[in-house]
Amino acid sequence: MPILKYSQKNELSDIAIWKQIKMDFGSIIRREIDDDGIYLEEQCINNKISDKYPVLPSSPILSLATIHLFVKECINNEITKFPIQKNQNPPEISHIKDLNYFSNIFLNLWLNYPTDLFPSAEILLAKKVFLKPQYYYQELTNEHKISISNPEKNQADIVNDFIDEIKNSIKQPEFKRNQRKQISAARKNFDGASEYINRLLLIHSSLKIVRLECGIPDQDDFKKTGDIAKIFLKKFTNNRRNNGLFHEMLGGLWKLEAYPDRGAYFHFMVFFHANTQLNSDEIARQIGNYWVHRITNSKGSYRLCSKSNNPYISSSIGIVKSNDKQSCLDLCHALYYLTFKDRYLKIGDFENGRRFGKWKLTEI
Numbered sequence: 001m002p003i004l005k006y007s008q009k010n011e012l013s014d015i016a017i018w019k020q021i022k023m024d025f026g027s028i029i030r031r032e033i034d035d036d037g038i039y040l041e042e043q044c045i046n047n048k049i050s051d052k053y054p055v056l057p058s059s060p061i062l063s064l065a066t067i068h069l070f071v072k073e074c075i076n077n078e079i080t081k082f083p084i085q086k087n088q089n090p091p092e093i094s095h096i097k098d099l100n101y102f103s104n105i106f107l108n109l110w111l112n113y114p115t116d117l118f119p120s121a122e123i124l125l126a127k128k129v130f131l132k133p134q135y136y137y138q139e140l141t142n143e144h145k146i147s148i149s150n151p152e153k154n155q156a157d158i159v160n161d162f163i164d165e166i167k168n169s170i171k172q173p174e175f176k177r178n179q180r181k182q183i184s185a186a187r188k189n190f191d192g193a194s195e196y197i198n199r200l201l202l203i204h205s206s207l208k209i210v211r212l213e214c215g216i217p218d219q220d221d222f223k224k225t226g227d228i229a230k231i232f233l234k235k236f237t238n239n240r241r242n243n244g245l246f247h248e249m250l251g252g253l254w255k256l257e258a259y260p261d262r263g264a265y266f267h268f269m270v271f272f273h274a275n276t277q278l279n280s281d282e283i284a285r286q287i288g289n290y291w292v293h294r295i296t297n298s299k300g301s302y303r304l305c306s307k308s309n310n311p312y313i314s315s316s317i318g319i320v321k322s323n324d325k326q327s328c329l330d331l332c333h334a335l336y337y338l339t340f341k342d343r344y345l346k347i348g349d350f351e352n353g354r355r356f357g358k359w360k361l362t363e364i
Helices: 014-024 026-036 038-049 060-075 099-110 121-130 155-169 173-204 222-242 280-295 325-344
Strands: 117-119 137-140 144-147 206-215 249-259 263-273 301-304 318-321 345-347 356-358
Touching (some): 173 206, 222 263
């Protein structure tokens, strides 16, 4: 029986993943805090997203989470309609008060957010529905302004129409195809990574796991980052065979990621013999220095994952044993987050480059 496998036990909830994606986008959040005030931002995050939904998102990530979770509510039939009475303002429904509120979310996203944003199928569906003329109009003056297209129509009618159209749209082949494609790609990466680690654990029974993030020097053309990353990764793969630091290395996974302010970087999960003398952080620090000075000619950077506030990045570091159920479950959660978060949100599109891979065991 496989030691690591896909099951409901290693699935993470939508809210859990969005909460940690928000941490990974820390540089964006800090910029928002500068504009909106620390108290407002922290109150919104700490009191709302950890409970159910943010009520008034002040950051793009919280807006994305709100939209995604709203569509999931429609999919699961958890959204009910407003009771309609003439000249009556609608009561609150879930986290959406009216379409003006939803307008502010879209304003925050589609007019002020990076163009190289690849969100979930749920978010793309909500955008497609919302941008229909019956739900809003846009005045192009000195500032973008979005508001309800028919102010005389009862707000409850408008919101109910919007909910109906979302529910009808999720039944369409296009949405199902996009959602299936995103889930399938993430599941394929998870299955490949877990099978790879299972082979190592069946042979060695215990592993020492090292995790770090190695930054790639900034490029003038962001889309060329994938080509540059491949060069650095190939150099790192070839050169390590002649470096004593890697003599105890058994294998490893890599993932190429990118965020607007942090730039592009590799997330490395590297597996060593359990009896390797140095501890995981010491090995990670040496690999990081090797990356910076030998691979990128002192132009790159690195960060120890043990210092991250994201529990799925800072976990599964050190010894993992095949007979330790908790450490294997923690590793499943870490793999799930690493492989599935692109299904929710992905920043950056690279030309001619994969985002996820593993070193062949025959190379080690």
